[in-house]
Amino acid sequence: MSNCLVAQSGGPTAVINASLAGVVRANQLNPVYDRVFGGLHGIEGVLDDKLYDLTDLSGRDIEILKQTPSSALGTCRYKLKRGNDADYKRLVDVMDAHDIETMFYIGGNDSMDTVDALSEWAHENGIAKRFIGIPKTVDNDLVPVDHCPGFASAAKIACEITHATYLDYAAYTRPEVFVLETMGRDAGWLAASCCFTGNVDLLVLPEVDFDKEAFLAEVQKKFDEKGECYIVVSEGAHYADGTYLSAGDTANDGFAHAVLGGAGATLKQMIVDAGIVPRGVVQDLSRAARSSNFAQSLVDVTEAYELGMSAHMRSADPAFTSAVVGIRPRSAEDMAAGVYNAEFFAGPAKDFANYVKHFPAEWILPNYAGITQEAMDYFRPLIQGEPKLVYENGMPATLVPFNKR
Amino acid sequence: MSNCLVAQSGGPTAVINASLAGVVRANQLNPVYDRVFGGLHGIEGVLDDKLYDLTDLSGRDIEILKQTPSSALGTCRYKLKRGNDADYKRLVDVMDAHDIETMFYIGGNDSMDTVDALSEWAHENGIAKRFIGIPKTVDNDLVPVDHCPGFASAAKIACEITHATYLDYAAYTRPEVFVLETMGRDAGWLAASCCFTGNVDLLVLPEVDFDKEAFLAEVQKKFDEKGECYIVVSEGAHYADGTYLSAGDTANDGFAHAVLGGAGATLKQMIVDAGIVPRGVVQDLSRAARSSNFAQSLVDVTEAYELGMSAHMRSADPAFTSAVVGIRPRSAEDMAAGVYNAEFFAGPAKDFANYVKHFPAEWILPNYAGITQEAMDYFRPLIQGEPKLVYENGMPATLVPFNKR
Structure with a gap:
């Protein structure tokens, strides 16, 4: 049985750790991987062989991780450039050293591009490594999803x-x-x-x-x-x-x-x-x-957690690579009526990378007057619900970031 | 049976409306006054005869008022100057017109000075009006209280x-x-x-x-x-x-x-x-x-509410005037141990007015290094607990401000 790696990149969000918790928890429910390693500070730390073993986080730690804001593994702004074979090889060496077959990368569209580039490079070079993306961004500017965890x-x-x-x-x-x-x-x-x-x-x-x-x-x-x-x-x-x-x-x-x-x-x-x-x-x-755990949307934190689980669960299929999981409405009518009804899907990483989804022109009222009813209907189901937070000493409990241990 | 007036002044807080709710609710539990009028925009609106009848707010509205941030009656920065007889007489005329005997003023040290000045003037001129202060300030700079609602x-x-x-x-x-x-x-x-x-x-x-x-x-x-x-x-x-x-x-x-x-x-x-x-x-x-209802301290909102009640209840005594209610620790040991144990007391308005309580020099570490353990022990009991908020449409429910109706 091989291991997996999960890392976070780009700007933190209030629920990016819930996606991390989802990957870790899914592996506890069905140990597809022997160990689940967290890569510290995204690709930057991974290249430097900085890993943290998350496999056996306690149930309580997983619950607290879901309500810990920011990126508990640390983050980076480092982008693996296409054609940078040295970095790619170094990454594979680190993965090999820890018997890691699959890497989950939680990030924005740059990170989804990294997933695409790494998958392509591994395929071209006959390297049996898999790369799977889990999107996040407070900016909500990713395609082809309806919305993005964190937003x-x-x-x-x-x-x-x-x-x-x-x-x-x-x-x-x-x-x-x-x-x-x-x-x-x-x-x-x-x-x-x-x-x-x-x-x-x-x-x-x-x-x-x-x-x-x-x-x-x-x-x-x-x-x-x-x-x-x-x-x-x-x-x-x-x-x-x-x-x-x-x-x-x-x-x-x-x-x-x-x-x-x-x-x-x-x-x-x-x-x-x-x-x-x-x-x-x-x-x-x-x-x-972007990092306020005391005001998490229950829909958001649940989706982020389940996206992490979904990515892990789908990865039990050895052909699942170069893919990103996302969310789309199951029924546009329900969503417009303020009823949350979303579907998890997976698509090719390239579809998620390098596009910016602007706020739709047809949802903008003229003369700076705000947004249309359709836009209101879009936002309504997303901000519903509040998780029951665990408080300690008057504040929401959080885990000590893994990059600070 | 005469009526009472309650108004808010100075900067809003997250719980100043809880004190207002306390006055209104206390009068429902024991109708010392026939009507409870809210003065809009503090003394400024009262002088302009802008009142709102709060006597019969529903139980639900009172609950929502407790979690409505900012000053639901509107506020002002207008200070009644000592010696400004025209303003004083105008105020008494408005009170007379509405058969108001007692005025509760929720505010900072300037407002407590107004309570003192009005009481003194009424006494000197043989006018049977009473003025009672209920403190609030996010700055926590009032004496002689241990701390102040809102902080x-x-x-x-x-x-x-x-x-x-x-x-x-x-x-x-x-x-x-x-x-x-x-x-x-x-x-x-x-x-x-x-x-x-x-x-x-x-x-x-x-x-x-x-x-x-x-x-x-x-x-x-x-x-x-x-x-x-x-x-x-x-x-x-x-x-x-x-x-x-x-x-x-x-x-x-x-x-x-x-x-x-x-x-x-x-x-x-x-x-x-x-x-x-x-x-x-x-x-x-x-x-x-200062106005974030989604992060109210349960200790704070409870104290603010109970201070409003306490002021109303004490006012059943016709000799109670020129007074302010406040909070002090019942046991310094309990508070230092992080156990909330506070006492409500009343004192002369002049003791609350025109002083600024600075953060104690002996609680400040040298070289910008922060605060002492004693200061930590002071803060701990104050921020404990979270009220169970009523949410509507994904956000904490609030009342429409009375000054906007």
């Missing part, structure tokens, strides 16, 4: 903070603008999800070229109509020429040594400078949105 | 985000610094509470004059020792001459029209400019920390 929990905390800060903002009478900034450099899914709360007056996405005059006119209109304006902006919002909002004003002011605030701070200042209101508040969700 | 929930979410973002930070190998900024202009309680997680390498408080060279030396030491440095800074951190960190660099760079980032951004840039690491991440908790 729903990020959307849930983003919605919760949107609503809480809107109520905070709404308690005041003084004229000020509120701007909430979310992650999302290329795709505006997370920013768009905040509109689910019904609190967002204006939404600025990377999918729509920013038009300063048109935007300021809408802000003015909101203040004229209702005396308040709650704005959500994606960090990747940009002008038609590609200049990011976050960088624009900084450069204009000849203040080159630092990015002093992102898109949110820029919008706030723009509105103040235009004389619409004398002040504003900026809330940058930053990393709090 | 514990802010500390709990601050700790949860500290731990989650630390784990996110710890997943990486690349050299970067992490800086988390909390509210707290004069007192560093909230920033200090983040140390409860055990994740904070360096803590920068308003209570200690900032010394750039000494601080950077500590940062360098952390990177030398462990390759990482997680820093928490209070927004009010300042140099010995009183200059805020948040304003300092901005002014130096001749960039006067805006505060471009707070203390956190300044520290990050200082560390990068010193060449210690090439990059950093800033997480500004901003308003998310």
Whole structure:
């Protein structure tokens, strides 16, 4: 019996460890592999032979791992480049040294490309190693899945903070603008999800070229109509020429040594400078949105766990390689009605790699006015439910990261 | 039977509505007053005769009100100045018009001073109106209480985000610094509470004059020792001459029209400019920390509710006026052992007004190294427990603010 390896890559999420827990647990339920090794810091640590034996994690540790945010194995931004035979050979040497036949890689579209490239290279060179991808990303920008583990929990905390800060903002009478900034450099899914709360007056996405005059006119209109304006902006919002909002004003002011605030701070200042209101508040969700275990979506953490299990279970078939598991709606009608009804499927890794799924143009209302009902129906089933967390000392219990042991 | 009035003032908290709910519920259990009116937007709205009848809120609405963050009646920054007889008379006229004998004011030390001033003025002028204070503040800077409703929930979410973002930070190998900024202009309680997680390498408080060279030396030491440095800074951190960190660099760079980032951004840039690491991440908790209902401390929400009840119940005594209710430990030993054991007491409003309770110097470790065990023991009992929240559509249910109806 051979062993398997599982590693994590790219930006952490609130549920990426649930997928890891799923692989480990599935092997306890059906020991397809003798040992389940965790690779520390993604491919980077694996190349350096840094492994951690996860085979016999206790049931309790597996439960706590599911509610431990961020990447418990550590992560990396290192991309195995196609044609880098030295790295490929080194990886196979490490795998051989530990009798590892199968590698599971949990990551975004770059990692899915790595799965594709490694599989291809192994096939071409007659090397009997298998590579299987498990997707994750808070950006939700992967194809061909309906959605991606990590996104729903990020959307849930983003919605919760949107609503809480809107109520905070709404308690005041003084004229000020509120701007909430979310992650999302290329795709505006997370920013768009905040509109689910019904609190967002204006939404600025990377999918729509920013038009300063048109935007300021809408802000003015909101203040004229209702005396308040709650704005959500994606960090990747940009002008038609590609200049990011976050960088624009900084450069204009000849203040080159630092990015002093992102898109949110820029919008706030723009509105103040235009004389619409004398002040504003900026809330940058930053990393709090992607790694907040205290606001996991039950749908998300369950899916992430089951995707890990599904990948492991499918790998019992020795022909299963160069594949990625994903989620798609079983019934579009159910999902649109807010009923969760999803199907797990597997597809070729190349179908998951190197594409960016933007927030659909047909779901974006004109004039920064937010999202359509269809988009609301898309978000609704994803953020439902809260796992029953184990608390210790007043906080959700977490495992000590394996890369810190 | 006369009526009572309850209003909210100052910055919102996650549990200020629980105190409001406590007043309303206590009157349902023992109708000391015929009607319970909510004053919209604090004293500002009351002077404008903007009241909302809360007497008959349903049991469910009271439960939801307890988990509704921010100030459901709306808030104000308006301070009734001593000697402003016009405002005082106007207030009494509004109270008379609605047969209101007693006013409960939920707020910080400015509001407690208002309670004191109004009581004194009524007494001097032979006006049979009573004024009672119910404290709240996320800053925890009130005397003579042990702690103040609103702080514990802010500390709990601050700790949860500290731990989650630390784990996110710890997943990486690349050299970067992490800086988390909390509210707290004069007192560093909230920033200090983040140390409860055990994740904070360096803590920068308003209570200690900032010394750039000494601080950077500590940062360098952390990177030398462990390759990482997680820093928490209070927004009010300042140099010995009183200059805020948040304003300092901005002014130096001749960039006067805006505060471009707070203390956190300044520290990050200082560390990068010193060449210690090439990059950093800033997480500004901003308003998310004070109004996050999804992370209420059960101790906090229970105390806030019971303080509201206690104020109402004590007011059945017609001699009870110019008073504020508060919380102090019944047993210092229990609290130090992490066992919650608190006592509700009432004291003269003047004792609660116009003082700032700083984070104790004897609880601060030298060299930005954090807090003592005694401070940890202080925080522990406060952040315990999680209320069972009612969720609707994937989010904690909230009431529509009364000022928006």
